[in-house]
Structure formats: structure tokens, C-alpha cells
Amino acid sequence: MVQPIVRLQNVSKRIGGRTIIDKLTLDLPLGEVFGFLGPNGSGKTTTIRMMVGLMSLTEGEILINGHSIAKDYEKAIRYVGAIVENPEMYKYLSGYDNLKHYARMIPGITEHRVHEVVKLVGLEGRIQDKVRTYSLGMRQRLGVAQAILHKPQLLILDEPTNGLDPAGIRELRDYLRVLSKEEGIAVFVSSHLLAEMELMCDRVAIIQNGKLIDVRTIRGTGSMTDQSRVIIEVDRPQGAVEALLAAGHSAVPEGGQAIAVETDRDGTAAINALLVSAGFKVYGIRTHVKSLEDQFLEVTGGERIG
Ligand SMILES: Nc1ncnc2c1ncn2[C@@H]1O[C@H](COP(=O)(O)OP(=O)(O)OP(=O)(O)O)[C@@H](O)[C@H]1O
Ligand SMILES: [Mg+2]
Numbered sequence: 001m002v003q004p005i006v007r008l009q010n011v012s013k014r015i016g017g018r019t020i021i022d023k024l025t026l027d028l029p030l031g032e033v034f035g036f037l038g039p040n041g042s043g044k045t046t047t048i049r050m051m052v053g054l055m056s057l058t059e060g061e062i063l064i065n066g067h068s069i070a071k072d073y074e075k076a077i078r079y080v081g082a083i084v085e086n087p088e089m090y091k092y093l094s095g096y097d098n099l100k101h102y103a104r105m106i107p108g109i110t111e112h113r114v115h116e117v118v119k120l121v122g123l124e125g126r127i128q129d130k131v132r133t134y135s136l137g138m139r140q141r142l143g144v145a146q147a148i149l150h151k152p153q154l155l156i157l158d159e160p161t162n163g164l165d166p167a168g169i170r171e172l173r174d175y176l177r178v179l180s181k182e183e184g185i186a187v188f189v190s191s192h193l194l195a196e197m198e199l200m201c202d203r204v205a206i207i208q209n210g211k212l213i214d215v216r217t218i219r220g221t222g223s224m225t226d227q228s229r230v231i232i233e234v235d236r237p238q239g240a241v242e243a244l245l246a247a248g249h250s251a252v253p254e255g256g257q258a259i260a261v262e263t264d265r266d267g268t269a270a271i272n273a274l275l276v277s278a279g280f281k282v283y284g285i286r287t288h289v290k291s292l293e294d295q296f297l298e299v300t301g302g303e304r305i306g
Pocket of ligand 2: 044
């Protein structure tokens with residue numbers, strides 16, 4: 001990986017003798033939507049507060065584009081846009097006037113940039129309306145527009161889907177993808193909802209009791225999601241399992257005429273060819289792609305989240 005936009009190195013936070021964050025290590029590249037998934041109280045907000053310099057670290061280091069947030073705050077924070085708590089908005093002003101108000105506080109923000117962010121979050125149609133007439137999802141988008149005004153390379157959102165309906169969640173997902181792919185920025189989003197993270201993110205880190213349990217790739221050429229459980233129906237399941245085991249595959253009987261194999265796409269074709277050439281009748285092959293939830297349950301041994 002080239003220099004990550006954000007690097008957490010062995011980050012710990014203790015408050016009153018209690019360890020809230022325990023040796024967290026993470027790297028995020030540009031252009032990725034990165035999910036930070038964990039149940040209530042697992043330490044998501046605490047981590048984010050440390051990332052944006054709202055809270056000190058007990059141990060470790062957070063580097064943003066190579067600059068330490070603790071030792072070199074001014075330089076580091078320049079690359080960051082964030083919504084940690086509810087964004088401050090003037091409800092009696094229009095969305096546009098709110099953005100202009102913030103733009104005035106940051107040097108170098110042009111009128112053009114204000115229009116650009118409005119377009120990016122899809123608020124063109126309503127930007128002249130007063131914020132008090134906005135739905136929750138629209139306020140959320142205005143918050144994102146405000147957070148990206150200064151062209152940060154890292155956008156951090158703490159539970160951005162809270163309170164949104166499915167349509168709002170989908171819109172959020174779409175424009176976060178636009179931001180990450182077209183503007184090339186890294187997006188760090190926290191959530192306690194598995195299904196959402198799975199749809200929204202390229203990679204997901206799972207945190208529990210302040211500890212990083214796992215990081216999984218959801219999209220692209222990632223490792224885990226390529227591996228699937230393939231169910232094959234054959235005339236002689238026991239014989240098929242033996243033949244596959246002998247050929248180095250991990251096959252188990254599934255009951256009835258079904259057997260289950262852990263493999264990828266090419267492996268599925270090879271197994272089919274092997275069975276047919278060995279004289280088995282293959283009646284059906286179906287692939288069960290593991291969802292993040294399946295993977296999460298495997299990793300944590302069954303403790304559910306969300
Ligand atoms: N200032 C503080 N003083 C003491 N304990 C704190 C403080 N801030 C957070 N905690 C504790 O740290 C743990 C993690 O809290 P945090 O808010 O980071 O969790 P979270 O993952 O964001 O949860 P949620 O999904 O509910 O937002 C909790 O047990 C919380 O009580
Ligand atoms: Mg939180």
C-alpha cells in the first residue's frame with residue numbers, strides 16, 4: 001500500500017483504569033469506503049473522537065497522511081472532514097446559506113466549490129429551502145456537504161445511517177461511493193448494522209470490547225468473499241466425498257444426496273469435471289456466498305451484533 005491516508009498504530013484508550021480501546025491497528029488507503037462495525041459500546045465513537053483530535057490517546061499513534069494527530073494537529077486535521085455528533089446547522093437559514101456561512105470560515109473556499117458539494121450530495125433541488133423544512137436524510141447530506149467543503153482526503157462519519165429510512169440509506173450509500181471513487185477520498189463510516197456495512201463498504205473492520213477482531217474485504221478481489229460454500233447434488237454422495245477428499249478438496253456430506261465443498265469459481269468447475277469423469281451423476285450445483293454476517297458469526301463464535 002502507498003502511504004495510507006490514515007494509520008492507527010497500537011491505539012489504546014483507558015479511562016479511569018478501564019481499557020476502552022485496546023491496541024487498535026488499522027490502515028486506510030484513499031478511494032475506499034471503510035466500515036467500522038461493532039455493537040453498542042464497543043468503542044466506535046471513542047476511536048473516531050481520537051481520530052479527529054477530540055480525545056487524547058493513552059497509547060499509540062494516529063497518523064493522517066503521515067502527520068500525527070496528537071503532535072501535529074493542525075497539519076493532520078487539514079485532511080479530515082467529519083461528522084461526529086449531530087452537525088450544527090442553522091435551521092432558519094437555507095442549506096445554501098449554511099454552507100456559505102461555513103465556507104467563510106475556511107480560507108480559499110470558492111462559490112464554485114459550494115455548488116460542487118451541493119451537487120455531490122444531490123441537494124441541488126432543495127438547497128435554497130430552509131433547513132427546518134429538510135428531512136433527516138437531507139440534513140445528513142447537508143452535513144456531509146459541509147464536512148467536505150475544504151476537500152478533505154478523509155471523511156469520517158459516526159453512524160451516518162442512524163434514523164434514515166431504507167431509501168435514505170441507499171442514497172447515502174450511493175453518494176459515499178461517488179465521493180470515494182470520483183473524488184478519490186477515503187470514507188470511514190461506523191455502524192452497528194451488519195447488512196448496511198455489507199452494502200456500503202469495500203472493507204469492514206469488526207470491533208468488539210475495544211478490540212479489533214477482524215478486517216474483511218467485501219468488494220473487489222478480496223479473499224474471503226471469493227470463497228464460497230458450494231452445494232453439489234450427486235447420485236452417490238459418500239463416494240463423491242471420498243473422491244474429492246482424495247483429490248485434495250474439502251468435501252463433507254450435507255445429508256440426502258448433497259455434499260458441501262469450500263471452493264471458488266474455478267474450483268467449482270474443476271470439481272464438476274472431476275466428478276463427471278469419475279462416473280458420478282451431478283444433478284445440481286449451487287453456490288452459497290457467505291454474507292458478512294456468516295463470516296462475523298464464524299469469527300466471534302456465534303455472538304451476534306446489531
Ligand atoms: N468519557 C468517557 N468516560 C468513561 N467511559 C467512556 C467515555 N466515553 C466512552 N466511554 C465508554 O467506552 C465504551 C465505548 O463507548 P463508545 O461510545 O465509543 O461506543 P460505541 O461503539 O460508539 O457505541 P454506540 O454504538 O452505542 O454509539 C463504553 O463502555 C462507554 O461507556
Ligand atoms: Mg457511538
